[in-house]
Amino acid sequence: MADLFTKFDPLIAEREALLATGVRDPFAIVMDKVLSPTRAIIKGKETILLGTYNYMGMTFDPDVIQAGKDALDNFGAGTTGSRVLNGTYQGHKEVEEALKEFYGTDHAMVFSTGYQANLGMISTLAGKGDYVVLDADSHASIYDGCFLGDAEIVRFRHNSVEDLDKRLGRLPADALKLVVLEGVYSMLGDVAPLPEMVAAIRKHENCMILVDEAHGMGFFGPNGRGVYEEQGVEKDIDFVVGTFSKSVGTVGGFCVSNHPKFEVLRLVCRPYVFTASLPPSVVATAATSIRKLMHAADKRAHLWKNSKRLHKGLVDLGFTLGTKSPQSAIIAVILTDQAQAVAMWQALLEEGLYVNMARPPATPAGTFLLRCSLCAEHSDEQVDQILAMFEAAGKATGAIA
Amino acid sequence: MTDRQQIFDQVTAQIAPFNKKEAALSDATTFAGDLEWDSLTVMDFVAAIEDEFDIIITMNMQAEIETVGQLVDAVAKLRDA
Numbered sequence: 001m002a003d004l005f006t007k008f009d010p011l012i013a014e015r016e017a018l019l020a021t022g023v024r025d026p027f028a029i030v031m032d033k034v035l036s037p038t039r040a041i042i043k044g045k046e047t048i049l050l051g052t053y054n055y056m057g058m059t060f061d062p063d064v065i066q067a068g069k070d071a072l073d074n075f076g077a078g079t080t081g082s083r084v085l086n087g088t089y090q091g092h093k094e095v096e097e098a099l100k101e102f103y104g105t106d107h108a109m110v111f112s113t114g115y116q117a118n119l120g121m122i123s124t125l126a127g128k129g130d131y132v133v134l135d136a137d138s139h140a141s142i143y144d145g146c147f148l149g150d151a152e153i154v155r156f157r158h159n160s161v162e163d164l165d166k167r168l169g170r171l172p173a174d175a176l177k178l179v180v181l182e183g184v185y186s187m188l189g190d191v192a193p194l195p196e197m198v199a200a201i202r203k204h205e206n207c208m209i210l211v212d213e214a215h216g217m218g219f220f221g222p223n224g225r226g227v228y229e230e231q232g233v234e235k236d237i238d239f240v241v242g243t244f245s246k247s248v249g250t251v252g253g254f255c256v257s258n259h260p261k262f263e264v265l266r267l268v269c270r271p272y273v274f275t276a277s278l279p280p281s282v283v284a285t286a287a288t289s290i291r292k293l294m295h296a297a298d299k300r301a302h303l304w305k306n307s308k309r310l311h312k313g314l315v316d317l318g319f320t321l322g323t324k325s326p327q328s329a330i331i332a333v334i335l336t337d338q339a340q341a342v343a344m345w346q347a348l349l350e351e352g353l354y355v356n357m358a359r360p361p362a363t364p365a366g367t368f369l370l371r372c373s374l375c376a377e378h379s380d381e382q383v384d385q386i387l388a389m390f391e392a393a394g395k396a397t398g399a400i401a
Numbered sequence: 402m403t404d405r406q407q408i409f410d411q412v413t414a415q416i417a418p419f420n421k422k423e424a425a426l427s428d429a430t431t432f433a434g435d436l437e438w439d440s441l442t443v444m445d446f447v448a449a450i451e452d453e454f455d456i457i458i459t460m461n462m463q464a465e466i467e468t469v470g471q472l473v474d475a476v477a478k479l480r481d482a
């Protein structure tokens with residue numbers, strides 16, 4: 001009998017058919033123990049983690065952990081309330097101070113997740129009659145921010161400066177526009193050409209620019225602020241959105257800005273107001289981690305070395321990658337179809353390597369890919385091991401000759 | 402040839418490269434049902450239509466357009482705006 005779940009029948013059938021072939025479920029992995037930022041026990045087997053967003057390896061930093069323990073002791077397990085009512089503690093202000101220092105901005109606003117930061121910023125900034133202009137490959141949180149708000153939504157082809165310019169030119173000059181870009185696009189690990197995009201946007205009136213640096217924070221730019229810092233367009237970006245759940249190593253989201261009226265958003269941004277604030281231990285770990293990231297040049301250098309080595313090694317083995325050169329800490333291995341992707345994913349897991357499997361609609365152009373994300377704590381030896389596992393799994397599954 | 406017929410012809414010419422099923426095209430043809438397009442195909446197709454007619458079809462408008470006929474009418478309206 002049909003009910004509200006009937007629309008999911010094709011997906012249920014597809015999953016059942018896939019699992020019936022005897023493969024493990026790529027979307028149901030359980031980490032029984034986590035040994036370090038790069039190692040965990042999965043089903044009794046010690047496994048190298050190459051599918052986390054723990055880019056800077058801060059999750060087990062002793063200072064970060066101690067800050068969290070102290071906050072648990074001193075402030076309790078949770079705030080049980082909204083940031084605008086009883087949910088702002090000293091720690092929430094402290095982490096906003098850390099962000100202002102890290103980004104060199106006048107304002108910082110902390111949300112409970114990165115998803116909510118995009119949801120809140122986009123839906124609140126762009127109102128009825130305004131336009132949000134976004135890259136077609138934008139993260140789900142950006143799309144959902146558009147759908148939550150009342151603005152008109154316009155997409156341009158991924159990373160196409162010309163397409164962006166053309167679409168802005170077709171919009172009414174007097175309408176207010178928010179252009180939403182990402183520093184690193186997380187599926188293929190490619191980087192946006194921000195200077196060219198900023199130049200195109202500045203040809204048109206009434207545009208503000210928001211850049212999501214979720215996958216760039218910590219290791220792009222002299223201060224680790226993100227791709228927009230590395231590419232030298234800091235002055236042109238009105239809002240930077242980011243997350244604590246990647247390089248910072250915990251959970252939470254934020255927006256930083258120099259706009260003089262920024263603070264009013266705390267009163268009008270629904271995903272900020274109508275949810276509980278982060279627990280004291282989380283904001284304490286985040287603040288400590290952010291301050292340590294300001295002085296993490298050695299870790300950054302090692303992360304880039306890892307990314308370059310893995311990229312070159314996989315190309316040499318004959319894999320097809322999402323980018324011609326290593327552009328970020330994400331390296332996407334492109335496979336032909338779901339069966340090959342799952343077989344390869346499982347073969348790697350059996351060798352003792354965890355990577356993310358990604359499939360449409362999350363991926364661009366309907367591709368199936370295995371997404372590797374490197375950590376500054378991956379040792380040179382681990383990168384060697386990872387490449388050996390890819391070689392074995394690739395040959396076993398026929399993904400490489 | 403009427404303006405509407407001309408737009409219809411231009412629209413169907415843009416559909417052709419995406420019409421993997423080679424479905425017959427009329428005003429009543431639906432994108433999701435008859436053409437079986439997924440969201441990625443819709444994105445590419447909308448971009449092509451926007452460039453063909455030098456217009457913007459916002460995602461808000463796209464949500465209301467289910468058939469080829471509705472798209473032709475929307476294009477006519479947007480082009481005259």
